[in-house]
Amino acid sequence: MHPFRTTLTVLPLVAAAVLVAAPPAAAANTTYYVDCSATAAGSGTQASPWNSFAPVNSRTFTSGDQILIRRGTTCAGQQLWPKGSGSAGAPNIVDAYGTGAKPILAGNGAVDDVVKLYNQQYWEIRNLDISNQGAAPAARRGVHIIRENSGTGTYYRVTGVDVHDINGVQNKKDDNASAGIFFEVLGNSVQTKFDDVVIADNTVRAVDRYGIHFWTRWMTRPELANPNCGSTCGAWHPQTRVVVRGNTVTDIGGDAIVVHHTQGALVERNRVDGFRMRDTNCAAGVWGWNVNDTLFQFNEVSGGRSTCDGQGFDLDEGNIRTIYQYNYSHDNEGGFILLCNGGGSTTKDNIVRYNISQNDRGDLVDLICGKITNTKIYNNVFYVGQNARIINNTNGSTGANAEFYNNIFYVTSTGSSYVNAGSLLWNSNTFYGQHPAGEPTDPAKSTADPLLVGPGTATSISNAGGYRLRAGSPALASGQVMTNPGSRDFFGGAVTAGCRPDRGAHQLTTTCVPGGGVVSRTGWSVRYVDSQETAAENGAATNAFDGDISTIWHTKYTGGSDPAPHEIQINMGASYSVSGLRYLPRQDGGSGAANGRIGQYEVYVSTDGTNWGTAVATGTFANDASQKDVRFTAKTGQYLRLRAVSEVAGNPWTSAAEIYALN
Incomplete structure (x- = not known):
C-alpha cells in the first residue's frame, strides 16, 4: 500500500460517551428478549419482549447475560449498544432466537454504528443481519468495537453475522473510517489494546470503505517511520491473539481484510472477491500495516480492481516476519502481491511460499516504495494467462531484498514482461511457455515443461488440482533446499526439511533426496x-x-x-x-x-x-x-x-x- 495516509479526525460522539451517566445494572446470568415487531414495549422476557433497543442500551449487563433478538424481524433506524462487560468463562452474548431468517438490524443511515461496544470486554455477537445504508455516504459501520485509554480489553467474538449495504465514506482510511466490522483503539494517555479477538464465519458485502478493519493509535516504533496519527500517537502496543477466519468478503469499496498494528495475527480460510471497487485511494485485498509475525494462509482472493495496488496480498510498511502461504489468488487487476515498505521503515524477514496465482494481471510481484529486506519467495506457481509485468522492480531492489527459489512461472500470454528482475536473487526456478523480455537469469533455471496436470483450470482454492505435478516432471526433486520450508505443500502433502523439494506448490516426491541447502550467512x-x-x-x-x-x-x-x-x-x-x-x-x-x-x-x-x-x-x-x-x-x-x-x-x-x- 502506498504509504500516504489521510489526516486524523476527532470523534466527538465517542468522546461525549465518556460523560454519559452509568445506566442501571441488569441481573446476572439473565436472558433478555427483543422483538421489534411486538406492539408493546414489554419487560424483556420471552413472553413479553422489548420491542426496541432503547431498554437494552439503558442497562449495564453483567457476566453471562444474553440479549436475544427474534428471527424474522426488523429493527430499523436504531443502534444496539448494550453496556457492561462479561467475565472469563461467562461472556455476555448477543444472538438470535426463534425460527426463520436472522434478525435484521437496519441502521438506514440514522446511526453511525449499528452495533457498538465501547471500553467493554467479554462479548459475543452472533447471527445478525446488519446494514446501514443512508441517503448519502457518511462515516458508518456495521459492527464497531472501540477501546479508548482503557487498558487491555479481552475476549471478543463476532460470528455468523451478515454485514452488507453500508455506504460509508469511500476515501477515508485508518481511524474513524467506514467498515463492515471495525475494531478501533483511540486515545494516547493509557496504553490500550484488544486481545483475544475472533472474527469468524461472517459475510461482509457491498461495504465502503473496509470490509474487516483493525486500527490503533498506539503504533509508533523505530520500524515505522511514517505513523499516521499526528500528535495523538502512542508507543507501539499492538493488538494480540487476533484471528480472522472463514469469512466471505465481497464487493468492498477499498481494502477487504486488514489487520493493522497486530502481533501474531492469524488470517485464514477467508474468501475475498471484489475489492477497491469504488475507492479512489489505492487498496489491496488481504494484508497488514505495521505488524509482527502475521500468518495469512488458505485464503482465496480475487476481483481486485485497478492497478492502484489492486493486488490480492501486500507486504507493506513495518511488516516483520509475515508469512503468506497456501493462498490462491486469481483475476486481480493489480497482481498477486505488493512489496512496498515505507521510506525509512523496516519490512524484513518475510516469506511467501506455496501459493498459486492464476490470471492475476497488472504487476504480479510489484516492488515499489521503499525496499524490503530478506524476503524469500519460494515454491509458488504463477500462471500468467493474461498480460502482466510478472516482476515489476522499480525501487532498485536486489538480492538482499527479495529472493526467488523453486517457483514455476507458466507463461502463456504473449505481451508480458519482467522489469528489472535481474538484480534480484534467483535460483532453481522454472520458466516455461513464453519467455518475455527481461526474464532473469538463474543458475539452475529450467525451461522444460513442468508437466502440471491442468494449469489454468482452477475454479477455487479447493479445486486447484491442475497445479499438481505429474510423474516424470523435471520439477521433481530439483529445487533449492530451503532453511525454513514449512511442513506441507499447497495440497497438504508433507514437505521435509533438508530434502530437495519439487518445484512449484506441489510436493509429489515422497522419498528424501538430500540436497545442497545454503548455510545461513547471518553472523558471517x-x-x-x-x-x-x-x-x-x-x-x-x-x-x-x-x-x-x-x-x-x-x-x-x-x-x-x-x-x-x-x-x-x-x-x-x-x-x-x-x-x-x-x-x-x-x-x-x-x-x-x-x-x-x-x-x-x-x-x-x-x-x-x-x-x-x-x-x-x-x-x-x-x-x-x-x-x-x-x-x-x-x-x-x-x-x-x-x-x-x-x-x-x-x-x-x-x-x-x-x-x-x-x-
Missing part, C-alpha cells in the same frame, strides 16, 4: 583477505556475502595490482557440516564484466581458521557469469576459505558477487 565476517580495492570502488571483501549481487569483492588495482593467487577466509559464526561452496561471479555488464572471474580454485574448511589441512575441493570454473556449485565430502568447521589460483584470462585480479557455503 571476514577473517582474512589478502587484497581488496577500496580506493577506486567499493570492492570490500564483505560484499561477497552481503546478499546484494550488484556489489562485489574485487582485489586491489589502484596504484598497481596485487598478484594472484588471492584468497578470502570467512568466519561463519558457528560450526556447520559443509559439503559445498557456491560462487557467483560478478553480474554487471560491459567490457570489464569478466575481470576477476576465478579460473582455478581451491576450497578449504577449518575448525579454528588456522589449521586448514588439504583442500576439500580443487578445479577450474567455466568462463561465464553463471553460478558455480562445487561439491565435496562433508567436513565440519566454522571457517571457509576460497583460494583463487588464477583468473580466467590470466589477469592478476579476483572478484566475486556472492559466496555461499552449502550443507
Whole structure:
C-alpha cells in the first residue's frame, strides 16, 4: 500500500460517551428478549419482549447475560449498544432466537454504528443481519468495537453475522473510517489494546470503505517511520491473539481484510472477491500495516480492481516476519502481491511460499516504495494467462531484498514482461511457455515443461488440482533446499526439511533426496583477505556475502595490482557440516564484466581458521557469469576459505558477487 495516509479526525460522539451517566445494572446470568415487531414495549422476557433497543442500551449487563433478538424481524433506524462487560468463562452474548431468517438490524443511515461496544470486554455477537445504508455516504459501520485509554480489553467474538449495504465514506482510511466490522483503539494517555479477538464465519458485502478493519493509535516504533496519527500517537502496543477466519468478503469499496498494528495475527480460510471497487485511494485485498509475525494462509482472493495496488496480498510498511502461504489468488487487476515498505521503515524477514496465482494481471510481484529486506519467495506457481509485468522492480531492489527459489512461472500470454528482475536473487526456478523480455537469469533455471496436470483450470482454492505435478516432471526433486520450508505443500502433502523439494506448490516426491541447502550467512565476517580495492570502488571483501549481487569483492588495482593467487577466509559464526561452496561471479555488464572471474580454485574448511589441512575441493570454473556449485565430502568447521589460483584470462585480479557455503 502506498504509504500516504489521510489526516486524523476527532470523534466527538465517542468522546461525549465518556460523560454519559452509568445506566442501571441488569441481573446476572439473565436472558433478555427483543422483538421489534411486538406492539408493546414489554419487560424483556420471552413472553413479553422489548420491542426496541432503547431498554437494552439503558442497562449495564453483567457476566453471562444474553440479549436475544427474534428471527424474522426488523429493527430499523436504531443502534444496539448494550453496556457492561462479561467475565472469563461467562461472556455476555448477543444472538438470535426463534425460527426463520436472522434478525435484521437496519441502521438506514440514522446511526453511525449499528452495533457498538465501547471500553467493554467479554462479548459475543452472533447471527445478525446488519446494514446501514443512508441517503448519502457518511462515516458508518456495521459492527464497531472501540477501546479508548482503557487498558487491555479481552475476549471478543463476532460470528455468523451478515454485514452488507453500508455506504460509508469511500476515501477515508485508518481511524474513524467506514467498515463492515471495525475494531478501533483511540486515545494516547493509557496504553490500550484488544486481545483475544475472533472474527469468524461472517459475510461482509457491498461495504465502503473496509470490509474487516483493525486500527490503533498506539503504533509508533523505530520500524515505522511514517505513523499516521499526528500528535495523538502512542508507543507501539499492538493488538494480540487476533484471528480472522472463514469469512466471505465481497464487493468492498477499498481494502477487504486488514489487520493493522497486530502481533501474531492469524488470517485464514477467508474468501475475498471484489475489492477497491469504488475507492479512489489505492487498496489491496488481504494484508497488514505495521505488524509482527502475521500468518495469512488458505485464503482465496480475487476481483481486485485497478492497478492502484489492486493486488490480492501486500507486504507493506513495518511488516516483520509475515508469512503468506497456501493462498490462491486469481483475476486481480493489480497482481498477486505488493512489496512496498515505507521510506525509512523496516519490512524484513518475510516469506511467501506455496501459493498459486492464476490470471492475476497488472504487476504480479510489484516492488515499489521503499525496499524490503530478506524476503524469500519460494515454491509458488504463477500462471500468467493474461498480460502482466510478472516482476515489476522499480525501487532498485536486489538480492538482499527479495529472493526467488523453486517457483514455476507458466507463461502463456504473449505481451508480458519482467522489469528489472535481474538484480534480484534467483535460483532453481522454472520458466516455461513464453519467455518475455527481461526474464532473469538463474543458475539452475529450467525451461522444460513442468508437466502440471491442468494449469489454468482452477475454479477455487479447493479445486486447484491442475497445479499438481505429474510423474516424470523435471520439477521433481530439483529445487533449492530451503532453511525454513514449512511442513506441507499447497495440497497438504508433507514437505521435509533438508530434502530437495519439487518445484512449484506441489510436493509429489515422497522419498528424501538430500540436497545442497545454503548455510545461513547471518553472523558471517571476514577473517582474512589478502587484497581488496577500496580506493577506486567499493570492492570490500564483505560484499561477497552481503546478499546484494550488484556489489562485489574485487582485489586491489589502484596504484598497481596485487598478484594472484588471492584468497578470502570467512568466519561463519558457528560450526556447520559443509559439503559445498557456491560462487557467483560478478553480474554487471560491459567490457570489464569478466575481470576477476576465478579460473582455478581451491576450497578449504577449518575448525579454528588456522589449521586448514588439504583442500576439500580443487578445479577450474567455466568462463561465464553463471553460478558455480562445487561439491565435496562433508567436513565440519566454522571457517571457509576460497583460494583463487588464477583468473580466467590470466589477469592478476579476483572478484566475486556472492559466496555461499552449502550443507
